[in-house]
Amino acid sequence: MKYWTLISAALNRKRWRTVLTIGSLTIAFMLFGMLRSVAVAFTAEVDFEGDDRLIVMSKLSFTDPLPLSYRERIRAVEGVSHVAHREWFGGTYIDRENFFPKWPVPPEDWFEVYDGFRISEQEKRDFINTRTGMVAGKALADKFNWKVGDKIPIIGDIWPKEDMTNLWEFDLVGIFEVNESDPVYGGDEQVFINHDYFEETRAWGKGTVGNYIVKVKNKSDNEKIP
Template sequence: MKYWVLISAALNRKRWRTGLTIGSLTVAFLMFGLLRSVAVAFTGEVDFEGDDRLIVMSKLSFVEPLPLSYRERIRAIEGVDLVTHREWFGGTYIDTKNFFPKWPVPAEDWFEVYDGFKISEQAKRDFINTRTGMVAGRALAEKYNWKVGDKIPIIGDIWPKEDFTNLWEFDLVGIFEEKEGSAIYGGEDQVFINHSYFEETRAWGKGTVGNYIVKVKAKEDNERIAKEIDTMFANSSNETKTSTESAFSKMFAEQVGDIGFMMNSILSAVFFTMLLLTGNTMSQAVRERTSEFAVFKTVGYSDKVILALVLCESLTICVASMVLGIILSYMVFLAISADLQAFMEDIAFEFSVVSWALFTAVLMAIITGLPPAIGAMRLKVVDALRKN
């Protein structure tokens, strides 16, 4: 307790400086808590199924469409079981924060290709037979309290209707779930729209699709079939690039993984600056108290105690800032988590964020506190008193 009194007195000696230092570090740890949560979500391990499905996309870009006529030509390749397709719809449900993937797909065979989804036979039939039909994942339906029979309005931001209005209205005819053990990209947080209605109603882009999904009879033929597809359309105006769905999903995850790297880079720059700030604060504080340390040594405090006192001052500043910053970042995370999860369903404020913050605070305290602490420990009483 007597040592804490000394540490507290040292920190209160220049309250404005201590307060500003803690405030700056608190903001840094606030950023740390939020950005690390985002970085963890983007750099987590990805393990999606789809080794028996191939994705055929434009060689130019994922958003470049392919002709609808490619479907039958792909289906004719030996070893191909089924061919379906999808298109990115975009659009907004009530508010822009209500983001979820919306895919116009062929109702007839979509759930044959994606047999990792579970849906009732009645819902399948209704999806096929209902011109404006839509099916939604269980998680999404529960999130928005949707029930079969509801009309779901979507404001189109990419695809206007033929009359150039943007309001699309779909009938929810079924709810699907992921089978146990399945790991399909998007899972139950997406909806599928009857492509027939989309195709005949959209104002432009008719006769094209976003990409094809090819289900193969034997995954050992993946490489051969992918090569045949790309060779078939080589030197055409719409060349293709084919890969397994699992590889395609991982490619997307790796691309957004760069965002995780960017977040970590920002944090590194912030904490390097904070390192310089805290180091300067500690060095200045020790220089101002040279005579005090001389008196401590005169009355019997050992060199090791002097070293420990300075290190504890640095540790108190860094850990107090970390605690305040992480508490604030958690409060901010709770306030915005619903919006974040609309874009990154795996984002969470994990314990690893807190443990990394504590490790960073302790490391920073040692790096910034050790040099002035060693200087104070080695201080000669006579020299210190002479300076003052």
């Protein structure tokens, strides 16, 4: 009882300092939780990449971006078959409890690198040709009762638009499934967004990507590719 009296007196002596200290700790834990989620999304995926795909990311930190100009340099490396890139979009669909990965990706290359995704040729073309296009995994589409042709609103929390608003709206142009023989992190509970629209519309970070995914011609050459 004596110790609690002393603790209570100390806390009440400078209440604003106590409030600020508690607030700082709360924010720190919230930020840790958010960054931990992103870290898991990037690092845990390595186990699901398959033996014919490599991930290229900054040697400094998984949060440090890479130049978009690296794409052609990587594509020119001997042994590389296809190259795609992605960025962590974050954002909220209606409610923060509705968490799922959202990735801006190049539609032309994405399903070449990840050939374990099953999607119709027509939907691939629509993804390529629709500036605001989005494709969603079947499990996610079923969960939210999404249908091709729906407009999907996402509130951006990392990437504001050039006009500094944060409401992004995407057109759902396709629904994909995942081959059980080629599991991919996130499976069919994630969405992919047309990177061109994201790139030209975001307020900052233009000309950069989160990381690259490289599909190799021969998996036996993985160690030889620099």
